[in-house]
Amino acid sequence: MDLEMPVPPWKKQRKPAKARQPLTQEMIVDVAMRILDAEGLDAVSMRRVAQELDTGPASLYAHVENKGELLELLVERAAGGVVVPEPDPDRWMDQMKEIARQIRANLVAHADLAKAAMAGVPTTETAVSITEGMLAIMKAGGIPGQQASWFVDRVFLYINGDAYEGSQWHSMIPEGQDAERFVADYFGGIKSYFGSLPPQRFPHLLDRLEDMFSGADDERFEFGLDLLLRGLSTYRETP
Amino acid sequence: MDLEMPVPPWKKQRKPAKARQPLTQEMIVDVAMRILDAEGLDAVSMRRVAQELDTGPASLYAHVENKGELLELLVERAAGGVVVPEPDPDRWMDQMKEIARQIRANLVAHADLAKAAMAGVPTTETAVSITEGMLAIMKAGGIPGQQASWFVDRVFLYINGDAYEGSQWHSMIPEGQDAERFVADYFGGIKSYFGSLPPQRFPHLLDRLEDMFSGADDERFEFGLDLLLRGLSTYRETP
DNA sequence: TTGTTCGGCGAACACTGTTCTACGCCTCGA
DNA sequence: TCGAGGCGTAGAACAGTGTTCGCCGAACAA
Numbered sequence: 348m349d350l351e352m353p354v355p356p357w358k359k360q361r362k363p364a365k366a367r368q369p370l371t372q373e374m375i376v377d378v379a380m381r382i383l384d385a386e387g388l389d390a391v392s393m394r395r396v397a398q399e400l401d402t403g404p405a406s407l408y409a410h411v412e413n414k415g416e417l418l419e420l421l422v423e424r425a426a427g428g429v430v431v432p433e434p435d436p437d438r439w440m441d442q443m444k445e446i447a448r449q450i451r452a453n454l455v456a457h458a459d460l461a462k463a464a465m466a467g468v469p470t471t472e473t474a475v476s477i478t479e480g481m482l483a484i485m486k487a488g489g490i491p492g493q494q495a496s497w498f499v500d501r502v503f504l505y506i507n508g509d510a511y512e513g514s515q516w517h518s519m520i521p522e523g524q525d526a527e528r529f530v531a532d533y534f535g536g537i538k539s540y541f542g543s544l545p546p547q548r549f550p551h552l553l554d555r556l557e558d559m560f561s562g563a564d565d566e567r568f569e570f571g572l573d574l575l576l577r578g579l580s581t582y583r584e585t586p
Numbered sequence: 587m588d589l590e591m592p593v594p595p596w597k598k599q600r601k602p603a604k605a606r607q608p609l610t611q612e613m614i615v616d617v618a619m620r621i622l623d624a625e626g627l628d629a630v631s632m633r634r635v636a637q638e639l640d641t642g643p644a645s646l647y648a649h650v651e652n653k654g655e656l657l658e659l660l661v662e663r664a665a666g667g668v669v670v671p672e673p674d675p676d677r678w679m680d681q682m683k684e685i686a687r688q689i690r691a692n693l694v695a696h697a698d699l700a701k702a703a704m705a706g707v708p709t710t711e712t713a714v715s716i717t718e719g720m721l722a723i724m725k726a727g728g729i730p731g732q733q734a735s736w737f738v739d740r741v742f743l744y745i746n747g748d749a750y751e752g753s754q755w756h757s758m759i760p761e762g763q764d765a766e767r768f769v770a771d772y773f774g775g776i777k778s779y780f781g782s783l784p785p786q787r788f789p790h791l792l793d794r795l796e797d798m799f800s801g802a803d804d805e806r807f808e809f810g811l812d813l814l815l816r817g818l819s820t821y822r823e824t825p
Numbered sequence: 826t827t828g829t830t831c832g833g834c835g836a837a838c839a840c841t842g843t844t845c846t847a848c849g850c851c852t853c854g855a
Numbered sequence: 856t857c858g859a860g861g862c863g864t865a866g867a868a869c870a871g872t873g874t875t876c877g878c879c880g881a882a883c884a885a
Contacts, residue, residue: 508747578813
């Protein structure tokens with residue numbers, strides 16, 4: 348009784364390997380993250396994700412509201428591993444920096460994910476945990492509540508902005524070319540252009556030409572972060 | 587000899603009002619800016635701009651390299667009106683703030699133009715003029731060269747990031763709805779969600795709930811800008 | 826066994842930036 | 856005055872995008 352009838356050729360035969368496990372949101376986020384890491388955010392399209400799962404784009408919409416939600420899920424997963432230290436009043440500045448560095452590292456680790464992170468208020472569990480942790484550290488450091496609250500907003504903005512800007516260079520590289528080389532040439536071109544400007548109109552800029560292009564991404568990030576925290580520490584109240 | 591032959595009906599007759607003035611880059615930027623202000627950055631597509639000029643999208647490519655260049659031209663025009671004050675050593679902080687406020691104002695005045703401003707190093711004439719002006723003011727204020735150079739980079743990043751984030755709320759408004767109302771509801775929702783979090787896990791966040799959502803966009807921008815400059819002033823050298 | 830619901834998904838819609846290519850007008854040299 | 860280029864114009868097409876419609880099959884409830 349296992350003998351099957353031959354399929355009538357006029358009846359469009361269905362797909363043979365139909366024994367597929369059903370889609371889940373986790374699977375979708377998985378392959379989306381893999382594509383993101385391998386080829387960048389622009390490659391993460393609904394069709395591409397669906398294709399990687401051997402299905403059509405419409406199938407994804409049963410598990411994900413739209414592309415925006417998919418990107419939010421990516422951000423949430425990427426930022427998941429941030430650990431918030433126990434507040435130590437003597438090290439509040441370093442602790443704040445440590446959290447900021449972690450967030451930035453998680454963003455830049457996954458290509459140009461920062462572009463997605465800039466859209467929308469992060470209300471995920473990890474985001475509120477980080478906020479809570481920052482507030483605790485700043486309170487231990489003697490920062491007044493109003494300034495601490497606004498600082499969370501501003502430092503998130505700074506981190507996202509920095510990661511976003513940094514991702515722009517990466518997405519400019521033409522075609523599997525050497526990234527180091529390309530960035531060097533790019534900045535070299537701008538630098539020599541600045542060098543060719545009329546000295547009487549741009550004396551300070553020409554004077555500081557070397558400074559402007561010195562320092563790696565990490566150093567510049569650190570500098571800005573330090574500026575924000577030095578500024579914040581001027582509000583410090585030591586009772 | 588002015589008598590024209592009647593057009594043969596089988597020959598698809600050409601457009602009658604052909605007496606059009608030729609396209610220029612300025613015209614293109616004009617209508618692109620008009621569309622941007624009226625309907626936001628997403629509405630600025632090559633087809634839309636071409637349609638507004640009664641032509642096809644291909645025609646634009648004779649005057650503009652690609653869409654990226656068109657957006658750069660928009661940013662350049664928007665940032666054109668920034669005036670850089672003569673350096674006054676006693677007011678260097680206020681002068682820096684004044685420049686930053688102008689740039690931000692020009693960005694937020696034109697819908698979500700900030701999204702375009704985040705892409706690429708601004709090497710336009712106005713951009714280098716602003717850089718030169720900032721360096722002059724900081725030198726007058728006694729800021730060392732290295733810190734001043736990096737500060738230009740960081741404060742541009744901060745301004746663009748703030749304007750970009752602010753533009754996100756605006757592009758979220760569903761359909762010609764009251765913007766004020768929508769933003770209030772949106773933040774109200776988040777606020778009440780935060781208020782419903784377990785107090786033992788998020789004591790500080792619940793404690794600072796009012797602070798977190800207080801203050802208009804301008805105030806928060808001013809706060810972050812002030813932080814950066816307070817931080818910078820710690821590097822000050824008064825010889 | 827019979828609904829009924831629900832996820833999968835092919836097809837289609839309305840877009841996007843960009844390129845190909847033919848065509849018409851203008852200017853320049855003869 | 857007349858041809859010859861060259862250049863800007865623009866229709867059509869290409870290869871994509873996010874999203875929706877509606878049909879099909881399977882699984883669960885009555």
